[in-house]
Structure formats: C-alpha cells, structure tokens
Amino acid sequence: MDLHKKPGHLIRRLNQNSTAVFSNHMQQVGLDLTPVQFAAMDVIARIPGIDQAKVAAEIGYDRATIGGVVDRLEQKGYIERTVCKHDRRAREVRLTEKGSEVFDQVAPVVQALQADILPGLSLAERDKFIELASKALAHIDG
Amino acid sequence: MDLHKKPGHLIRRLNQNSTAVFSNHMQQVGLDLTPVQFAAMDVIARIPGIDQAKVAAEIGYDRATIGGVVDRLEQKGYIERTVCKHDRRAREVRLTEKGSEVFDQVAPVVQALQADILPGLSLAERDKFIELASKALAHIDG
DNA sequence: TTCAAATAATATCTATACTTACTTTTATGG
C-alpha cells in the first residue's frame, strides 16, 4: 500500500512537474503563460470565433474555469471577446494580433519542452507512455 | 502539433480524471477527503509526530500548500498539531482517534479506485504505465 | 560567543479547477 506506486499519486506528481517545466520555459522566453492559457490559445488559433463553451469542451474543462482563463487572456490583450450575432448568450473568442504573435513565438517552445516533462525516458518509452495515456483517456471521454 | 498527443496535455487530463474519480468514490462512502488530504494522512499515519515540512517533502509539495491542507484536516478533527519540544519552529502532526478511524475506512476505498484512474488498460498495461511514470519521476526527484 | 545564515511555519497573492446557483437568451413541445 505504498502511495508512490499508485497511478493517482504518480499522475499528480507528473502534473506538478509538467506545470513547473512549462513555467520555467516561459520565464526563459520572458512570457507569462500558463499551460491552460496556452491550450486555450491553441484552440482559439485553430478555430477563430469559437465560443467559450466549445473551448472548454475542446480541452476538457468546465465553463467556469475557462471563463477565468479567458478573462486573463483578455486582460493581457491576447484575445478579444465579442457577443455572437446568432446567439447572444455566447461570446466569440479570437486571437488579437498581439496574441497571434505571442502564440507563434510560444508554440515551438511548448513543442520543445515536452521532452522535459517525461525526463529520463527513451523515445520509445515516451511513445509508449503517450499510447497508454491516450488509451486510458479514450475510455474516459467516450 | 496536436495538443492531444503531447505528454503535458495528457497528464493534465489524467490528473483531472484522477481527482474526479477520487471525489466520486469519497462521496459514495459519505466522506469529504481530497487526494492531497488523503496523501497527507497516509504519511502521518505511517510516521506519527512528523512535522509539516517533512510531510510536504514526503508527498512532493511546498510547505505553504501543506499548511493549508493541514489546517483543513485539523478543522475536520482528523489530526492534531503540537509544537515540537526539540525545535519550537516545527509543528508535530498526528492522527486523532477519529482521524485513524476515517483513514482505516478510506484506505481500502483508495486502493480500489486506482483501477478507475487508468480505465480500459489491462493489468500489464497499467503496470507498464506505473513503471514509466516512476522512471520519469526518479529523474525529476533526484 | 555572537551574529549571520538557514529553517519551520505562516501570510499574501495569483491561477487553476470544480460545484452550485443565477441571469440571460434560445429552443422546443403542446
């Protein structure tokens, strides 16, 4: 019954390290973006004009959390919100010009830091981890 | 550059599911314990009289976070804090009788819910995941 | 031995994350 060999504990520790690695790399580039903020920007970059609820669904969050994330991205001037014409309940979200520049600058950094999130693993082991994690998540989402 | 195939994103999603599964099982038993609160109680049960800083080090947290966790466990009456005789800066932490009962009740539940944290994986796959995660964490810790 | 460095805990601040409740707006069934 050692906690250090249980999936829940291991995942929690890996997640801590993941956010720490992300934060360190952002600091080195002189930017202030969190993992969730980047994930949101990634979705918005791919689907300009998407509404907040769909952003939340896309990256697996509830609406309330994404509301706060979008608030902070707006305060930084990275995105802008407009009321949707067809559905006045919804807010369409788009990257600003500044937001696009930041995203283009950050994307390769995020790409590069992935290796540090699972350190000490070979490429094959990392692929295996991704395969197993994806398989588990498929059962969770579906 | 799909976020859904990157370790950082996958780990974050798995961690979300992990805490959700934990929360659901706790509700079914009629108890209000978070994963971190359980992890803290597990350490305190194994090492009665341990101080907060060592609890934090044991489960991989900073002292500030554990301070809040210990606050809430104390409010629930599950633990008690006493000033250490040999070092008056430190607070020794112990499970109360009520805390011990709750821990004994919860431990098998936590044991059982681990399977739901990585659903859809065979036993061998789950073991492989644990092996890879442990290997990565070994490189992180030291 | 005495004073600076280090340590334990706390306080404060920011940012997730989720729940529940509430408002506004849209969709739908009779």
Next chain:
DNA sequence: CCATAAAAGTAAGTATAGATATTATTTGAA
C-alpha cells in the same frame, strides 16, 4: 403562441498549488 426546458456565461465558495515575504527559532561560522 407560450410555458418550460436547455444552454452560455457569470458569480460565489472551496481547495489545491506555487511564489514571495515575514516571523520565530535554531544552527553554524568567524
């Protein structure tokens, strides 16, 4: 057409999670 359910967003509350600063205490080095 209208009552009602459903959906989008927000607000409030709780619990992590870490950074930084402060206080109290202990340790260590000159």
